[in-house]
Amino acid sequence: MNGATPAAAPGRPPLYDRAPQLAAVARLSARTVEGTGGVLFVTGDPGTGRSALLARAAGDFPGAAYQVAAPGHRVPWSGARALLTALAPTASAARRALRQARGEDGLGAAVAGLVPATAPGPAVLVCLDDLHLWDAHSRAALASAWQERGRAGRPGTGWLVSAARHHRLPEVPRAGTVRLGRLTPAGARALLHDLSPVSVAPEAEDLLLRETAGHPGVLTAAVRRLSPAQLSGAERPPVPVVDAAVLHEVYGGLLGSLPADGRRLLALVATLPGGTSPVRVETVLAAARAARTPADALDGLIADGLLRRTDDTLRFADPFLARTALAPPPPSSPARRTGPPRPPAPRAPSPVPEPRPAAPAATPAAAPEPASVGRGRAHLAWGTAALAGGPVTDAYEALLQAATLLREAAPAEAADARFLAMEAAWAAGDAPGCLTALDGAVGARGTERDFAEGLRAALGGRPDEARGLLTRVVAVDGAEDEPRLLLRAGSAALVLGATTAAARLHARALALARAEGRAALLPHALEHLAYAELRAGRYDRAARHAREGLGEAERTGQANVAAHQHAVLALVASVTDDGPGVTEHAGRALATARPHGLLQAATLAEWALARADLGRGLAAQAAARLVPLVHTGPRGGHFALRMLAVPCFVEAAVACGRYAEARAATEEYAVWAAQGLDRAAPPRLARCRALLAEGPRAGYWFEEAVRRHDDCGNDFERARTLLAYGCWLRRHRRPSEARGPLRDALVTFERAAATGWADRTRAELRATGGEVAGAADRPAALRELTPQQQRIARLAAQGATNQEIADRLVLSPRTIDHHLRNIYARLQIRSRVQLPGVVAAAGADGDGARR
Structure with a gap:
């Protein structure tokens, strides 16, 4: 149910075999009444009574209790809206609280502002049901509120939160977790007699208890489908009583929430010899290959606990799930969940693949080629030329038309056209266009198929599915000798934030392209290698490859690639404090990017200008440049670069006093970082939180950012964090402590030839009383x-x-x-x-x- 629920009515049925869980709830209630509060998670398989336990807790709580269910869809902030609507006395108060939750104060403060107005006493228990069905924005805001001590509501607020057993719970300090399992035979028998409207005959009782195996949800659904005559023994009950309808009533929601590949793999494992008994992993993988089912989802099923691995065998954790995976869904039950996709996560660019050579003419024994093939190849050639040096929107339309014309007679060439169309849409910042191109990438096989499906999952907001597929693509390193496939593997690594792997793969693609004399592919290989080095913070290498790529692009007439190389060089110049270089390269990038619709290159160029302003201490000007880059809309930045630019925007916004915008951007960045598609995001998020925090909390976040930087390998970003930390320590009159971070930052800036940053660091170091040697x-x-x-x-x-x-x-x-x-x-x-x-x-x- 949605909204606040008062204490449950007297006479409610008891919860059988739940004494430990009820004791944990009682302890949370006691702490809440005492003013301490806390968080308790309740997990379990479908139908094990999570909602019933929350209802019992709400009914037994002596103070004010609110029970809020998942809103039924995953529109961003829909869960927070449901929670605040349940607490707020009026609709206008709920809207104000939602604005506060999405702004600088967070969801915990919004809850704290509503509870005192509605609660009759000092103790408040908030029961949130089915957290796994809440939208990602709301889950991230709740996790942040629970993790931030004192922000999870006013003192005396307790949180009882239920989630499916396979859901990965947020890490919350001092939070407890209880799990709901099967019932004992005595508990199941007692529940059966509570559920039945008539006295249950011994034969029916034995049948129900045997088939439901102590599962309360399955038992409840099975009893509900039997008539009183069948329960009492007057009529014979159906055998089996736990049929497809019962299974889908309990487990249909779980299966519907899984990606399609996960559902297919579960069904595949269930059909293998042995049924629900353990099967060898090699057998599963071989069957998946034979059925053309990607095996990447297998790791996710194991990590979520739906399948259990012991040595080299797999088995279902829940036999009922195995049966449901094979059971045909009833006509009224959709096979999969419907609803809007999650917001797309930012990614790295994918390379323009070099078109395959045209297929040879048909032999006399083969059918003559259709006329559509000739037209398709003409569109493919024209679109490729436009992608290299013309408006990319024109290239996109031509390439999609080529893919349609080539689909039946030349599927491999059609797949190439689809990938090129996706690249055109990517360059233009058109995420829906990317999805359209990827959805029809027929003819793709192996690495290309995994790359297309992985990017589609990432664009569709399914990070776990994307991670598995793209990790498989990255794993081709050393096993492929085709530059196009290596470039895609490198781009997959950038999507995952694995910059070292991306640089290695792109370097290998470059070496092979040179060895094979593929001049048209060299600018693309150098472009993406430069970008990988840039993401890794290796600016000298990025500049070297970008300059070489610029020369190759100009030599082969690829103006759009040249614009991207100019943008990379502008970003490098913004680090080395080469003001004229930033202006020149950014200007040349924008001169091509704007008329050709290259939003990606334009965003990088504008970002470079903003970083140069920030390096010169012009924070207000830098923030003004960055505002459109980190927002969506027709005048916003590129969808794959928005989140990457947020830390720079937060630094500039804080420096010029735009705190509300900085906090809002940080919270959105936190949602994205939680998806785990960029390894460099956690330390940068910690730095953003440090810049916005006050008092000792800022020091904690700075230290956390430095610690997390050690796992990412980007020394320049680490030095920026150390500089910010040293400045904070000096402003708080801790000069001796500030010298260490500032000296470490100075070392890195000097090595990177980042003279502007080095000069700022020296000035800060002198202000602490430390000597700077000359x-x-x-x-x-x-x-x-x-x-x-x-x-x-x-x-x-x-x-x-x-x-x-x-x-x-x-x-x-x-x-x-x-x-x-x-x-x-x-x-x-x-x-x-x-x-x-x-x-x-x-x-x-x-x-x-x-x-």
């Missing part, structure tokens, strides 16, 4: 190193390797490398080649060091 005072700076650093510097100056220094000082080579980076920054040098001169100038002798 070329004239390097010998003095050497004497200011710690004793350990002095020893390492002297040994390195004498020619010792990192391993030799590590052996002598009983340290690890990694520690030595870390110390040397700090030494270089302190001495204002770039490598150990310069160390001997500094040591000699300082008059150092041997291995002596100040102790």
